[in-house]
Amino acid sequence: MFQLLDETTRERIDCPVQRVLKQGAVFGRSTPATLVSRPGRERIVVTSSAPIHDQADSIIGVVLVFRDITENRKLEAELHKASKLESLGLLAGGIAHDFNNILTGIFGNVSLAKMLAPSDRQIQERLERAEQACYRAKEMTGQLLTFARGGAPIKRLKAVPQLVKESCDIAVLGSNVHCEFSYAPDLRPVEADPAQIAQVLNNLLLNAVQAMPEGGNIKVRAENIPAGTRPGLPSPGADYVRITIQDQGPGILPEHRARVFDPFFTTKHKGRGLGLATAYSIVRKHDGLIEADSKTEGGATFHVYLPASAQSTAPETEDASNLSSGQGRVLVMDDEPEILNFCHVALKRLGYQAELARDGEEAIRRYRDARESGRPFSAVIMDLTIPGGMGGKEAIKHLLELDPRARVIVSSGYSNDPVMAEFRKFGFLGVVAKPYEIRELAKVLQQVIES
Structure with a gap:
């Protein structure tokens, strides 16, 4: 029905039932083990077992308890990652x-x-x-x-086309991908940290380039979003500028859409899972919003909302x-x-x-x-x-x-x-x-x- 493996060496562990029947005493392993079910699913467990006695004190069975600590182990791993990330951040x-x-x-x-x-x-x-x-x-x-x-x-007053153009030039360098730009004629400037927003745009654009290894086009649009016309923004009474980046790649799988901004989540073999999580954090610090949309045929689309500046034009x-x-x-x-x-x-x-x-x-x-x-x-x-x-x-x-x-x-x-x-x-x-x-x-x- 199941087998137990040593968590480190992957060697098979003797069944605790046989040990209890032989020794007639309570037995518990001091270290966790890997429990493999018949379908092959693995869980990290702590085992304990005890004999069942009848009225004559004869052993008639064994109680076997598996305490599943798999999620605890995942949490420990995430905390360890976070600790390393904090140390790397300080460095x-x-x-x-x-x-x-x-x-x-x-x-x-x-x-x-x-x-x-x-x-x-x-x-x-x-x-x-x-x-x-x-x-x-x-x-x-x-x-x-x-x-x-x-x-x-x-934050500094910046024109959105300038921010987007610089990031696009860097992202598509050396690839067969081109950016198509479309800006509202009366597009408002934004007050933003240029280095941080450049990092957000670079992450999104590089993901778009990597989603199209054979080449393609990235559509980049920017438009004004008047106050109250888009529910869910951090400041409902404020005007926003929406930057949309759409690629022609395979899109985001439905089961992945809810996790794309999670730290350490990645579908890339060599990815760290920090790019979109960092982008999410930066945009939130700007009182903005970032969201992902995806269609199977239409590729992935990301929308970045940033508060529009009260000033009418960006400085030349x-x-x-x-x-x-x-x-x-x-x-x-x-x-x-x-x-x-x-x-x-x-x-x-x-x-x-x-x-x-x-x-x-x-x-x-x-x-x-x-x-x-x-x-x-x-x-x-x-x-x-x-x-x-x-x-x-x-x-x-x-x-x-x-x-x-x-x-x-x-x-x-x-x-x-x-x-x-x-x-x-x-x-x-x-x-x-x-x-x-x-x-x-x-x-x-x-x-x-x-x-």
């Missing part, structure tokens, strides 16, 4: 932070070199390629931080040569010499006078001395965390006690830190996430000083 966050610090020095100096180098076509082309490589590295660290992050997204792309110059004194606090060096040169190029500090205590001292000497700082840029010293999160409290009107910008390689997403709650007036280059630095400085 990814630490690597991304250190890499962002290094990348700021590279990225910043390349942007400076483009300004300072002669207008030789070959030199400028080399620097353009170096800058593009920095952007790709920035996207990669953004993905690492998304994997590690627990904080809110850092800035001219790379148009820098926001200014004047005044700027204090920069960071523990990385390369970043301090870049900021000193960049600020001078932008028309500011720069003073540098290595930690929060030194920054507070320099700020106090500058006020007392009648040469106050127009703005302060503070690194959020300083290993072994006072970081920006603590220093801002002391600085605002000294000067409640201090204009302070927070910066960090940990762009997933809650302080970066909600910087105003902590007393900062601006934010610049590492890695950054001279244009970003110029823009945020102008905004904060003029505020």
